[in-house]
Amino acid sequence: MALAGQVALVTGGVKNLGADTAFQLASVGADLALHYHSASSKADATKIEKELKQKYPNVKVAFYEGDLTKAAAVDKLFQQVLSDFGKVNIVINTIGKVLKKPIAEITEEEYDSMFAINSKAAFFILKDGAKHVADGGKIITIVTALLGAFTGYYTTYAGSKAAADIVSRGVAKELQGRQVSVNAVAPGPMDTPFFYPQESLEAVEFHKANGMGNRLTQTTDIAPLIRFLCTEGSWITGQTLFANGGYTTR
Numbered sequence: 001m002a003l004a005g006q007v008a009l010v011t012g013g014v015k016n017l018g019a020d021t022a023f024q025l026a027s028v029g030a031d032l033a034l035h036y037h038s039a040s041s042k043a044d045a046t047k048i049e050k051e052l053k054q055k056y057p058n059v060k061v062a063f064y065e066g067d068l069t070k071a072a073a074v075d076k077l078f079q080q081v082l083s084d085f086g087k088v089n090i091v092i093n094t095i096g097k098v099l100k101k102p103i104a105e106i107t108e109e110e111y112d113s114m115f116a117i118n119s120k121a122a123f124f125i126l127k128d129g130a131k132h133v134a135d136g137g138k139i140i141t142i143v144t145a146l147l148g149a150f151t152g153y154y155t156t157y158a159g160s161k162a163a164a165d166i167v168s169r170g171v172a173k174e175l176q177g178r179q180v181s182v183n184a185v186a187p188g189p190m191d192t193p194f195f196y197p198q199e200s201l202e203a204v205e206f207h208k209a210n211g212m213g214n215r216l217t218q219t220t221d222i223a224p225l226i227r228f229l230c231t232e233g234s235w236i237t238g239q240t241l242f243a244n245g246g247y248t249t250r
Contacts, residue, residue, distance in 0.1 A: 001028045002232075003025060003089075004028075005031075006029070006089035006090060007031045007033060007086075007087055007090070008022075008030040008031070008033065008089065008091075008230070009033040009035070009081050009088050010022050010033070010034050011068060011077075011094060011095050011121075012035065012036070012093075012094040013033075013036065013094065014034055014035075014036045014041055014045045014047075014063070015036075015041065015048070016094075016190075016193070016194070017094050017187075017190065017219040018034070018092075019048050019219075020219045020222075021092055021223045021226050022034055022052065023052070024224055024226060025090070025092075025226075025227060026052055026056040026059045028227060028230075030059070031059055031085060032052070032059060032062070033064060033081040033084070034048070034064070035066065035077060036064075037066070037067060038067070042065075049061055060085070064077055064080055064081065068121040069116040069117055074121070077128075078128045087134050088129075088132050088133050088134065088137070089133065089136075089138070090139075090140075090230050091129040091138070093125045093140070093141045093142060095121060096117060096144075096194075097114055097157075097194075098157050098198050099114055099157055099198070100153045100154055100198040101156075102152070102153060103155050110156065114156040114160045115159075118157070118160035118161050118163075119160045119163040122141055122168075123167055125141070126139065126141065126182075129171075130175060130180075133180055135179060135180065136178070136180065137178075137180045137181075138180070138183075138234065139168075139171065139175075139180065139181070140182075140185060140226055140229055141184045142184070142185055142186075143162075143164055144187070145187060145189070145242055145248045146248075147161065147162055147240065147250070148242055148249070148250030149248040164184070165186075168182055168183065169184075169238050172237045180237075181233075181234050181237040182237055182238065183229055183236060183238070183240070183241060184240040184241070185222060185226060185229075185240075185241050186240055186242045186244065187221070188207075188210075188216065188217040188244025188245055188248070189207045189216050189244075189247070190217045190218070190219060191216040191217065191218055191219075195216070204216075207247070210246070211244065211246060211247045212246045217243070217244055217245060217247070221245070222243055225241065229241075
């Protein structure tokens with residue numbers, strides 16, 4: 001299989017897009033190091049562990065808990081994975097946080113939280129990925145389709161994801177000599193539990209109307225693209241791939 005013998009670290013890897021990505025990578029033979037934020041996701045980790053063992057019994061899976069808004073926690077995560085697996089070939093960062101709010105109402109605490117999760121954590125995951133990923137490896141960061149469509153109320157979300165996108169491109173240039181592919185993937189609004197608390201029913205319908213088929217992006221639309229970038233798509237690097245059903249056309 002295409003990724004047999006390779007180790008994939010997926011942050012936010014036990015539910016939603018992270019979980020679907022884990023299954024996609026396991027389907028082509030990758031061993032999995034799956035991160036989750038806190039004890040509240042422990043049940044999700046237990047569930048996906050059981051499902052992966054049933055479907056892919058030869059795939060090694062390990063789980064790691066941590067708040068990746070701290071650089072020391074990111075470094076600890078990579079060191080634990082290296083200790084357990086001996087290497088890291090693929091790094092997929094799916095963590096993120098959404099805030100929809102007029103800029104005049106955004107507090108300093110909200111700003112700090114958004115940039116800590118979407119920018120700072122992404123930066124240090126890219127930093128440690130650059131240090132530790134094996135030659136010929138892959139690093140992928142999930143950003144947002146809002147990088148291609150400027151709209152109100154998402155300033156901290158789009159702004160903090162934009163920073164991660166720029167850093168990803170810079171890292172791609174730095175790692176060319178080691179044949180490490182570094183990309184960002186920009187989904188449209190995804191049909192996950194994180195999306196709906198921010199949106200009214202009317203806003204949900206608006207988002208759907210802007211996508212192909214009058215629907216939101218599904219995690220199952222994005223996870224196969226991530227698998228492709230880790231396998232046949234390895235020549236692609238330094239790019240931001242907008243996968244949103246036409247929600248934006250950048």
